[in-house]
Amino acid sequence: MxxxxxxxxxxxxxxxxxxxxxxxxxxxxxxxxxxxxxxxxxxxxxxxxxxxxxxxxxxxxxxxxxxxxxxxxxxxxxxxxxxxxxxxxxxxxxxxxxxxxxxxxxxxxxxxxxxxxSDYVKIEELRLPELDTRATFFRHFEMRDGLLLPGDGADAHPEKLAKNEKRDAVWKVYQGVASRVVSDHWRVHCEINEEGTLRTTSVLLPSxxxxxxxxxxxxxxxxxxxxxxxxxxxxxxxxxxDNSLALRFSSHENCERLTIRYVFDRDGWSKAFRDSCVKVEDENVNVGKFALAAVKQHVGDNPILVMRNKDRAKDFKNWENAIILPGSPHGLNSYTDVDHFAAFSAINPDPAHLKFLNDILGVATEEVHNDMYREVIYQGLFRSNLRIPDSKEPVECLVMDRGTADWLATKLPGCRVEPMDAPVEFADEALGVALAARLKKKRGPQPTGAARSAAERKAAQRARQKAAKQ
Structure with missing residues (x-):
């Protein structure tokens, strides 16, 4: 184009x-x-x-x-x-x-x-189980070469259905898909199974x-x-x-104060691995809960910014020092007085979505993980004190897997990457036992007396903001 x-x-x-x-x-x-x-x-x-x-x-x-x-x-x-x-x-x-x-x-x-x-792909499944419902739908739309297109018959009115000006309850269900089918700016891929479920995947176009x-x-x-x-x-x-925007800098500096630590010596983090269990001393240990306990112990009483999945919200409910960030943390600048950050979120497309990104959009699996998962963690990290370019405060970033730690390091030159205590890999049961014993016995860092209250952290932040405006 x-x-x-x-x-x-x-x-x-x-x-x-x-x-x-x-x-x-x-x-x-x-x-x-x-x-x-x-x-x-x-x-x-x-x-x-x-x-x-x-x-x-x-x-x-x-x-x-x-x-x-x-x-x-x-x-x-x-x-x-x-x-x-x-x-x-x-x-x-x-x-x-x-x-x-x-x-x-x-x-x-x-x-x-x-x-x-980020909403450049929209996936919707429409149920068309009854033959008359399916016939009515395909009077206005047609499937051709794997695409859903506006119908061109005399009684086809896809634009009217997309607008749904009469607010018909039935057509409201199909309105989102219909509006993208008639748009010049979306391409709608589709497939229908024997039960009459139409799976649509709409892709935003540069037009x-x-x-x-x-x-x-x-x-x-x-x-x-x-x-x-x-x-x-x-x-x-x-x-x-376009280099005309007056940015403060074009690449990250002062990253020597950042230490990135990983919990598991593996490449990638998923809900399936998070929710799995391993036998340690005749006890089933949940991987995700083990990681949470290990990070809490490591951080001690220090305030920490946390990213986690909503389906595990209750696991974090009683962590008093944790400040839970939203899933999309863009634009949050109110936590720059916090020096610790941990990412527990598992963000991966389902297999059908990943296959579509691979085959239709031409994006490799590693590239998908970098954008959908690691980029979100990068954004979350920069809600912390790392957002202040000239700060001297040391910052710690805790991630679940070594692959993510290494990826972040390519963006933040000068930072250190190291395991948190010892890298965990539950495939090695002996190591799992040893680490479980260490977790039970180790008290974590002793309070230094430097931890500040919420009011003190807020006052320090306001002072920095005032100084920045002068």
Whole structure:
């Protein structure tokens, strides 16, 4: 595809990407009467950005998300249609952007996409067990060469079903898939089994940004993103580097203060391994609970940022020093006074999804794991004190597997990678017994007296923020 308007900025975590985007956008809107669309992952991040970075400029600033307006996509499209001649900045979410259809006068707009969208593949299963239901559905849509396409018969009305203006309860179930089938910006792959279950996998296409004057996608580890690799390999996209954003730095420095420790001497971490058990001294020991106990003991009374799966929330309930981060921690800057971070999350696609990414999008399994799992841990780590580039505080990162520790080290030159106490591999039962005995007997680090209360940590953080603004 012709993509001369697609630019990229590979911006490391804490390099000031969002601030740089806003500053460039403000100058363009104020000085050159340009129209700017800034697309961010969540409505919460939009509100935070407007409050902390945009302020009250002398031009309009609009936001389109579910807390600010009803019918977000329709109203955003209408805003494009009714646009005036003077400069402005408009904010919207990734979710709204990915649902856009035709954008009136798109060429007048410069788009900044803050973080590469993660919702680039949508998987839905539609149950069509009854023959009459299946016949009704395929009157409007057809399967051809593994794709779900709009039907072209005289009684086919796929667009009406996608809009579902009458809010029909039955068609509401199929509306999401239908809207992507009729969109120019999604390709819908499909297969149906004997029971009548239609599995659809929709893939975002780069045509979404084709009509805009210029689109800049900014993200850490940009060229490791699955979406980027797929567009480059399968859609013929060549991203043009954009070095105009005023980042604080282009690569991580001062990483000598970081120690990355791993619990298991293996490559990868999964729910299956986490939930497995091993026989130790005639007792079944759960791998995940063993890892949690080992990390808690290692950290002692120090505050720690933690990432974990929701299905194991109760295991962390009584860990008083743990601050639980959300699954997508982008934009959280309020924990930079915390020096310890642990990642227990297991994030992997199911086998069918992985096969699709391999075969259809052309992304290797290791590349999938790097983006879906290790990139999330990288983002979580940078919610800690490591986010402060010139800090002298030592930072500790605890991960479950050595493969992830080694991957992080390639991004953070100068850091140390070492096992936590001794690398655990339950395949070696003797080692498992020895480590279990060590865990029971060892008390963990003695309190140094340097641990601060929550109020003290908050006061220190406010002082740093105040100093940074001066």
């Amino acid at each position: 012709e993509n001369s308007n697609l630019y990229c900025c590979d911006a490391p975590c804490s390099a000031g990407k969002t601030r740089a985007i806003v500053e460039q956008a403000k100058h363009a809107a104020a000085d050159d009467n340009q129209k700017i669309l800034i697309v961010q992952p969540t409505k919460e991040l939009i509100e935070k950005t407007i409050e902390e970075e945009v302020g009250k400029p002398g031009f309009p600033v609009e936001r389109f998300h579910s807390d600010a307006t009803t019918k977000v996509v329709a109203n955003l499209t209408q805003h494009f249609r009714d646009t005036h001649s003077h400069g402005e900045i408009v904010f919207t979410t990734h979710a709204a952007m990915l649902r856009l259809g035709h954008v009136p006068m798109a060429g007048r707009w410069t788009v900044y996409v803050d973080e590469v969208p 979404l940004f084709k009509g805009f004057g210029k689109t800049v996608m900014a993200s850490a580890n940009f060229h490791e993103k699955i979406l980027v690799k797929s567009w480059e390999r399968k859609e013929g996209v060549t991203f043009i580097p």
